[in-house]
Amino acid sequence: xxxxxxxxxxxxxxxxxxxxxxxxxxxxxxxxxxxxxxxxxxxxxxxxxxxxxxxxxxxxxxxxxxxxxxxxxxxxxxxxxxxxxxxxxxxxxxxxxxxxxxxxxxxxxxxxxxxxxxxxxxxxxxxxxxxxxxxxxxxxxxxxxxxxxxxxxxxxx
Numbered sequence: 001x002x003x004x005x006x007x008x009x010x011x012x013x014x015x016x017x018x019x020x021x022x023x024x025x026x027x028x029x030x031x032x033x034x035x036x037x038x039x040x041x042x043x044x045x046x047x048x049x050x051x052x053x054x055x056x057x058x059x060x061x062x063x064x065x066x067x068x069x070x071x072x073x074x075x076x077x078x079x080x081x082x083x084x085x086x087x088x089x090x091x092x093x094x095x096x097x098x099x100x101x102x103x104x105x106x107x108x109x110x111x112x113x114x115x116x117x118x119x120x121x122x123x124x125x126x127x128x129x130x131x132x133x134x135x136x137x138x139x140x141x142x143x144x145x146x147x148x149x150x151x152x153x154x155x156x157x
Contacts, residue, residue, distance in 0.1 A: 010034060013074055014043065021064050022047055027057060030086055031093065034079070041079035043069075046086050050100055053085035092151040098124060098132045105154040108134065110147045121154070 015032050022029040022045070031046040047053055047061055062083040069075065092098055092106060101124050108120045120141050125133035131142040 010074065017068065017072060017074060018045065018065055021068060022061055025057065025061055025064075027053065027061065028096070030090075030097070034075075039080065041075075041077050042082060043075070043079050044082045044084070046084060048086055048090075048097075048100070058083045058085070088153065088155045090153050092148075092153065095127060095145060098145070098151075099127055101153055102126065105156055106134070106151055107154055108132075108143055108151040109149045110143060111149050112147055114143050114147065115141050 011032060011034050014034060015029070018032065019029045027047045027049050029045060030048040031044075033042070033044040033046075035042060035044075045061065045065065047057065049057070062081060065083065066081060069081070090097070090101075092101060092108075104124055105122065106124050110118050110120065112118075114120060120134050120136060120143055122134040122136035122141065125135055125140065127133075127145075128142070130146065131144050134141045134143055
């Protein structure tokens with residue numbers, strides 16, 4: 001098994017191990033990353049909820065995850081644990097992210113042109129048959145989720 005394959009196996013194992021902890025707190029594990037960064041290895045959990053995530057939510061999950069990782073010991077090298085919310089300009093990766101963020105402004109970059117454009121900016125509407133309806137300045141645009149290269153909420157002031 002190559003280093004990349006073993007790392008993805010570790011990430012899958014960590015996800016299986018840690019997602020129930022997050023769910024037990026009524027939260028959603030939006031993303032799990034384990035990667036080498038400038039200060040060393042970092043295990044990053046991005047948690048989310050329909051009504052937002054508080055600092056107390058992050059602290060509770062962090063304490064419980066830390067304890068579980070000490071007991072299970074699935075990671076061989078030293079690492080730092082970070083637990084946070086996705087932030088105001090959060091990426092949209094899963095169908096439930098689009099559902100949760102209905103009514104908010106987003107920028108969606110598509111793999112292929114949709115209505116003559118690769119970038120769709122507008123207010124997220126309903127999910128319909130694998131498409132997200134986006135209300136743009138020129139009217140609604142249906143974007144197939146399968147065509148999304150990347151998407152992010154836009155901060156509205």
